[in-house]
Amino acid sequence: MVQTLLPETEGPRSKRALILAAAIESFGKDGYEHTKWAKIADEVGIGQTALYHYFESKAHCLLTIMSLELSRSLERFREVTADVTPADKALEAAIAAAYDVTPREVLQMRILQSHMDLLATPRPSEREEAERQRARGLVREIEQEWTGLLARGMKAKDFPKRDPHAMATLVLALVVSVWRWYRPGGPMTLDDVRELISGACLRLVGP
Amino acid sequence: MVQTLLPETEGPRSKRALILAAAIESFGKDGYEHTKWAKIADEVGIGQTALYHYFESKAHCLLTIMSLELSRSLERFREVTADVTPADKALEAAIAAAYDVTPREVLQMRILQSHMDLLATPRPSEREEAERQRARGLVREIEQEWTGLLARGMKAKDFPKRDPHAMATLVLALVVSVWRWYRPGGPMTLDDVRELISGACLRLVGP
DNA sequence: GCTTAACCTGAAGTGAGTTCAAATCAGGAA
DNA sequence: TTCCTGATTTGAACTCACTTCAGGTTAAGC
Numbered sequence: 001m002v003q004t005l006l007p008e009t010e011g012p013r014s015k016r017a018l019i020l021a022a023a024i025e026s027f028g029k030d031g032y033e034h035t036k037w038a039k040i041a042d043e044v045g046i047g048q049t050a051l052y053h054y055f056e057s058k059a060h061c062l063l064t065i066m067s068l069e070l071s072r073s074l075e076r077f078r079e080v081t082a083d084v085t086p087a088d089k090a091l092e093a094a095i096a097a098a099y100d101v102t103p104r105e106v107l108q109m110r111i112l113q114s115h116m117d118l119l120a121t122p123r124p125s126e127r128e129e130a131e132r133q134r135a136r137g138l139v140r141e142i143e144q145e146w147t148g149l150l151a152r153g154m155k156a157k158d159f160p161k162r163d164p165h166a167m168a169t170l171v172l173a174l175v176v177s178v179w180r181w182y183r184p185g186g187p188m189t190l191d192d193v194r195e196l197i198s199g200a201c202l203r204l205v206g207p
Numbered sequence: 208m209v210q211t212l213l214p215e216t217e218g219p220r221s222k223r224a225l226i227l228a229a230a231i232e233s234f235g236k237d238g239y240e241h242t243k244w245a246k247i248a249d250e251v252g253i254g255q256t257a258l259y260h261y262f263e264s265k266a267h268c269l270l271t272i273m274s275l276e277l278s279r280s281l282e283r284f285r286e287v288t289a290d291v292t293p294a295d296k297a298l299e300a301a302i303a304a305a306y307d308v309t310p311r312e313v314l315q316m317r318i319l320q321s322h323m324d325l326l327a328t329p330r331p332s333e334r335e336e337a338e339r340q341r342a343r344g345l346v347r348e349i350e351q352e353w354t355g356l357l358a359r360g361m362k363a364k365d366f367p368k369r370d371p372h373a374m375a376t377l378v379l380a381l382v383v384s385v386w387r388w389y390r391p392g393g394p395m396t397l398d399d400v401r402e403l404i405s406g407a408c409l410r411l412v413g414p
Numbered sequence: 415g416c417t418t419a420a421c422c423t424g425a426a427g428t429g430a431g432t433t434c435a436a437a438t439c440a441g442g443a444a
Numbered sequence: 445t446t447c448c449t450g451a452t453t454t455g456a457a458c459t460c461a462c463t464t465c466a467g468g469t470t471a472a473g474c
Contacts, residue, residue: 050453117321170407177380200377257422
């Protein structure tokens, strides 16, 4: 549950993973602006100031969460689409993977979705800016992956020929738009969502 | 230029419209969190405190901008789709209207898009909460309009029969997703956008 | 010209996020 | 064991936007 949040070299008594877990929970459920940074410290059982040992700022923590989820999504996309043909099968696999997520990952996608615009403008401090650039790079890579998938499909005549980058933008928009309204326990299950979006995207890129 | 921002009964020396104009400019270009409330006061040529004569808070101003744009969008949708048949023509008209906007309205759409999640949670003060409810109501009305359009189209066999509400959500997601990346003077014109999204939506709701 | 409400202001208050200087703790070297 | 070092933590103080307060100015309309 917590191990997945251990990214680099961590001391054995590091609370970094706990902080990330608590932050994902609060940022995702109550919203980033609405959650007090001090509350995260309370939940982890440390003073507010100790947070700054792990993250340069509240925003830096947010950016880290975003990078983490982008990285995971990219890797998963590559796993499930590698060597899959025809392209419509690969597209379906990518979409299925997008909705094959844990409750925590749902929260992370919601956080990501809600704060994409943060990636547009430079950050004041060096560490934050570095994390922003990392996230931007991952976004670009993900866009390239979807574009590549569609381009391959067009070349192989699985899809009609159109601007693959524009189409990737639209497909991606549809796929991520879900996180705006999806709620666990709501009227639609993730499987319903997969079916809905899968059909929609195939029609979108189809004839 | 400014008259369109005069909503209700305004004294002749009211600076409300000027404040809204300056806020739309800054919130849209620099982002809401990133723009200092005091800077708006400077630009309008009043002290910071005078802002509170017109808006209860920075957030109240933001909510007002959102309601204003939602209201405009809804009215415009109704204008251009009234009595238009067949449904695919009405759909095209609605999409064309969505991208027939002034530069200021582009900014307002960007603001709206970036802060939709603000409408999800209650506001602390009464006036803010009232504005939030107004915005929520308008969102619901807009969703109902698109749903209605699609439902009519399905009934008339212009579109294949599917869940009209789900399809409306997807079409709307596609239409508004544009404001995340569209920039005036960028590689695509609004006319290019209209064509791209129009085609995409027709395929989405089609067979 | 006077009244009244609209409009405006400087000074002070608030609260979340952040910085600082210093203390504690745990694991490895001597 | 004892000492050393870096990781971890802390309380107190600071900053900066946003906001409130208590009262002053202005102009529209009678």
